[in-house]
Amino acid sequence: VRAIEPREFSLIRRFVAVFDPPAPPRGPGDDCAVLPGSRWDTCVTVDALVEGVHFTRRHFRFEDIGHKALAVNLSDLAAMGARPRWFLCALAIPKQLGTGPVMAMARGMSALARKHRMALVGGNVSKAAQLSITITAAGTVRRGRALTRQGARSGDRLFVSGTLGDARLALSLWRRGQRTTAAARQVRPTPRVELGQLSIPYARAAIDLSDGLAQDLAQMCRASRLGAQVDIERLPVSAELRRRAGSARRAAKWALAGGEDYELLIAVPPNRCAAFERACARSGEQVREVGVITRTPSVVFSFGGHAIPAPLGYDHLA
């Protein structure tokens, strides 16, 4: 799972502090860096998939690995509202891996790239003990219009796309040796690229949900120096998650902190919510209002009208 540990957050902060701060409007700390252009800004991001950490050959076909390596980067572009343009692919391959698996990864990646009209413009191949794919992806957005994590204001409504917790359910069922339709959410996540672009005229802030809603919402709140209130009963969960999680408590926990959803969390001011929801309905994008941004700088989850403690993942960042 891709959950980031507290040590990694502090490591990233300390690593970045060694460098001179960049001139561009946004450097490290958002889903993408935003590099200013004359009419278009370029959003760039890098993400790696490592065997044994982010995938296993037992549950992923090589096509899936190729798909997911690009998908997680597209999700970062989606969170900025960027239109995907190009990517670079750095492969680290064990000596004994044949050409067949590499070509299968290329096919999985290529199908997704084609869907988003994205060009492979370069890359690198290294030997390594462990199979990994590191992709750098770039997209464009009209100058100054990129959706960052930090634009939210008190009173903004919080929307979540798709359903949450399915990727985590798949991991759990795999461990118990069970087959599941949720597996598709784990091995072939769908980045919400169109939704991100659609959101630009309505939204004030957005983030992609890779580490679980609780953690990613906390990131948005911290960046915006605000808090949030989320109604757990309103979280969008699939019928399969509700049925197979074992308990309502566990379903809620996975929806909040399971990770790898690759959905979007979008903050929309109240007076634009109706128009935003209409635009989503017209484009077949499923979104649900789950909470609100608050002035108090803490995140409160409510269930049946009662505030409950922040679930696993959240207190790492408190």
Place this chain on the structure above:
Amino acid sequence: VRAIEPREFSLIRRFVAVFDPPAPPRGPGDDCAVLPGSRWDTCVTVDALVEGVHFTRRHFRFEDIGHKALAVNLSDLAAMGARPRWFLCALAIPKQLGTGPVMAMARGMSALARKHRMALVGGNVSKAAQLSITITAAGTVRRGRALTRQGARSGDRLFVSGTLGDARLALSLWRRGQRTTAAARQVRPTPRVELGQLSIPYARAAIDLSDGLAQDLAQMCRASRLGAQVDIERLPVSAELRRRAGSARRAAKWALAGGEDYELLIAVPPNRCAAFERACARSGEQVREVGVITRTPSVVFSFGGHAIPAPLGYDHLA
């Protein structure tokens, strides 16, 4: 060593063929991809340093690893004549690696970044069994002016910067347990960033020497659909290489096929050679003329007036 095997070249070609060809002027196949802008083109490249493949902790300090990870990317930007702008850093770190080593890598990288006024704009951290650093670097060049591998013409003179073979000498002396001043060329290569930019008004083509002159020259010839003739006696080698290689034959072999020189090979038309050499002298850039581009599409190395067979590395590409 970073020598690319024939299997890797064919793998890259086959991998790239799975994707739609990109719209930008240059996609995969050069030192960088060139992405067109209104006044400036952006050159982007990605390169990885993997423990046990590209470095060992025995011979590299963590500062060196950070330096080299960025330097090899700067060398690709140099080969395009690009001015470095920004980079992304993806770290894959074993669990047991402490914060100290990561900070040391950051310091080595940061010192080089500062020298070239380059901003760290983003990155990624993953767990992995093997330490590796994958850097994506970008630079800019005036529109349409990037130096590619494919612009050479018959009669162009070939220039090489610095000295060749020292990085390979260091590997050999390490194996024999000997200390060497050439080690600095292996652990802290100097990318020829200023020389690359200086070359733009004079040169027709350029490539950086990462896989050895023989192999990289063959790449330039293939991209330009031409051949070349190189005088081995004119290759720039250090006094240390001449003294410690064991034989003149081995010194020549390492200069031609040792790899990891991170010098530039530059093709300059005859009527601009004098001005190019004057410009280099003014800027303190050491270059030496070593051969000429020919119409016959093969690479010939001459020694004492006799043509000799292409050394190891070259026939992989024939």
